[in-house]
Amino acid sequence: MIPTLPEEVRALYPFEPHWVNVGGRVLHYVDEGPRSPEAVVLLHGNPTWSFLYRKIIPTVADAGYRVLAPDFLGSGRSDHGIHDDEYAIVNHIARTLAVLAEAGVQRAVMFMQDWGGPIGMGMELLRPGLLAGAVLANTFWGEASNFHRQIFPWRAMHAPIAGALIFGRRGTFIQGLRLGGPPEVHDGPAWRAYGLPYEVHNASPGATLAWPRAIALGPDHPTYPLARAIWDVMPSFDVPTRFVWGMADAVFPWAEQGQTMRERLPRGSEHPVAEVPEGRHFVQEYAPEECAQACIAVAKEALG
């Protein structure tokens, strides 16, 4: 865990920390806005943390909603695991449910980006009724995209030995932020913030190596049953739904992933997609206001 942030990071991310011990691991989450059993829950992916939501949290809280932004195990200010098994997606789902339970959240509007999608939708799978509304942004349901099926650069980077070297010893998967984020985060305090979890845990890949290996490439993959279950249950998510999408994302192209989920979700097509033409994978960095307004619009509809 990271109990204290450098001043330059705290200047950009001035939220009080909240901590919960889940299964012997200390997890961090942001909890802003009024105390309520209903909240907007912001779910990050790889290799980011709740810092990704620093510009979104105040806007949603100022609109009168409680906002939770957890850091998954091995990310952000949370503890790192020791064994890869701890990073199985079902374990992330179970731990995040525990965080919400500890915080007293019973219904959630979820903003889901990258792995936030399978974890958020997986939580609804395990605890039906939790999901009050959904904002989907450059995400998926756990099965590999075309990008993920490519050996170069993707699979070769996290293959055995190479993955432990590049993600672990050199800790450089964070470089993905340069490919999927705007120039403002390529250096300075924001870059320092994103690298902080791996700077502190030197030579530990945290969750960064486990995430890509958890993508379901086929029926024999350990994550496949979960991904299929999410796919199967998606048509039952009859909740207010909106999409914000970075249209320049090479990992999750809109036509391949976003459109597919929009057609799959019963209320996915009720509203126009908030397209961010220049937005790459980390759309929150390109269009925080659009992301915040999508959260607020869904929250108004779902929570009042």
Next chain:
Amino acid sequence: MTLPPPLLPVLSDEVVWPEFEAPIAALGSTWTAPSGRRYRIAAGGGRVLISLERPDPSVIPSADEIDEDLLVLAEAVQQAVPAFAGDALRRSAVAYGWYGRPFKTAPG
């Protein structure tokens, strides 16, 4: 009596994909990098542990030197896996900025 050289574990991987098991096993239990440094490889049960032999315990190579050896090893393994390619791994790692950042501290 000659004692074996002390070992410095430098890399472990808990998830060895099935198609990588045979190429890693083919390396044997000892691998010599082009630098001349020797590494012990313990593989099995879907895991691999790589340790540096230190014939002179007072000498510790820099982390960057060890990483360069390990990248050569990773290239050799990928070269032996169908559809993967060792030289493409290095080119990708460099092009995407996933290789080249200096270490801040030595491992171990």
